[in-house]
Amino acid sequence: MSRSRTDRWLLVGLRASGAVTGAVVLLVIAFLLIESWPASRHVGLSRWITDPSWYPTSSAADGRFNLVPMLWGTLAAAGIAVALATPLALLSAVFCRFYAPPTIARFYRRMIQLLAGIPSVVYGLWGLTALVPLIQHFRPPGTSLLAGAAVLTLMILPTIALLADAALANVPGDHLRAAAAAGLSRPGTIRGVVFPAARAGIFTGILLGTGRAIGETMAVLMVCGNIVQTPTSLFDPIRTLTANIALEMAYAMGDHRSALFVSGLALMAIVIALVAMADRIGRGYAYA
């Protein structure tokens, strides 16, 4: 087959797979919009924020539909997890790439890969049986924002660490040679040259980690207590949007069911906002 024929087929294939990816995203959004339409119409716009609480019923007129406490629950748990996991993950990637002897680095990397592969329900089990009783010992009831954030931290740490490690490994040798020739110290090289060069990859890692933290359902459902309230301290039980969907979907009907799709739509909106923000930040720094 001639070169240009191959190229043309490759192009067709690439375009097709691009189109499929885009179509899937659009279909998911369209599906969410259609399913959430009844609730949006019956509940209106403002009641998702202004209703006194979350007591959904199958007909919108009788129920209360305030999603804000669960939104705060989701954002607080994911935010704390990302804030804790990011520095730890970056330290571990830097250690692995620049300080550990090769054999230890290899072993360490394997461990992190293993950690990334553990199913979330196992994290949840560990949180429920080990972490929650520990917190309960200090501040009952134990199931809390803190427990959820801690479990999420452990879950997203390997994701961010692995992607950061890959980003550090991809820093061009030219940069490292330039840094060495300028006599930069190791911390100076890492801070001044390696991080700027690996910025895009590190951001991708943080973004994926954040997405995972926001979307995680099972583990947080097991350790957070699932009481619908805006958390005022780390020891308050919370319910996240994802846990809410999982808990209520089985029996929800009518506007209640549709309201759960509205909360799904809200999750989707958070993730899209996140991607847009990361894009802005990434572009602001896009030097290379």
Added chain:
Amino acid sequence: MTMTPDTLIPTKPVAVTVPPRPDHPPIIRAENLSVRYGDHRAFDQVTWTIARGRITALIGPSGCGKTSFLTCLNRLADLVPRCSVAGTLDIDGMDVLSAATDVIALRRRVGMIFQKPNPFPVSIRRNIALPLLDHRLCDRRTVDDHIERTLRAVGLWGEVKDRLNQSAFCLSGGQQQRLCLARALALKPDILLLDEPCSALDPISSGVVEDLIVSLRGRYTVVIVTHNLAQAKRIADDAAFFWLDGGAGRLIEHGPCRSVFENPAHPLTRAYIHGARG
């Protein structure tokens, strides 16, 4: 003219050495210096002194170990896996190859410019500030003065003073190379190693960089690798000729530029210079 290596390489090359003249005290002394990459010998048994404050050109065919020689001088060879350096190398009284040598201090004193400009992936300002601050040569209050002075020294200040915070990759190749030179000069080195600094540049940028190198004469010891013999002749005070012999590079001849180019003592040098010229 034709040049067949077989007939030209004597079985045992006789290195023609000119003793260093007393008015040009040496700053770099290499004795039986060899570099190998695994089993592969890059160059062998180089014994040579390089004079302080002069421009020394390193010429020779591709693969004869010129770059490898430069990377011994600032221990950049340390970065190459399976690279081993043997022999003795002394820079201004410092035993370069000793394990106890402070490599960071060595590299501050021995700057290097590469063939391909390689600014750091940060802003123009930070390219200079980074090494300055890392070596604690100034503090944050005075760093801007240092940056301005250094950029003026390479004639870049007027071209970049309004966009110091832009990425260094926004600059043209020639400007990037001058920025790299500024980055090296900011550390106030004694020695500058230039590995084909002009070969990736257009003739005009190349001329600008060449003039800059000439302006360094006397204040810095410059060792420059170049494939451009005309350039070597124009700018160098001393010259050395490396040749690939039996798979490994050797130092064939060195001495004042004029004698190497106009009256080479070794037939290989003569053949290379004439061959490259014709």
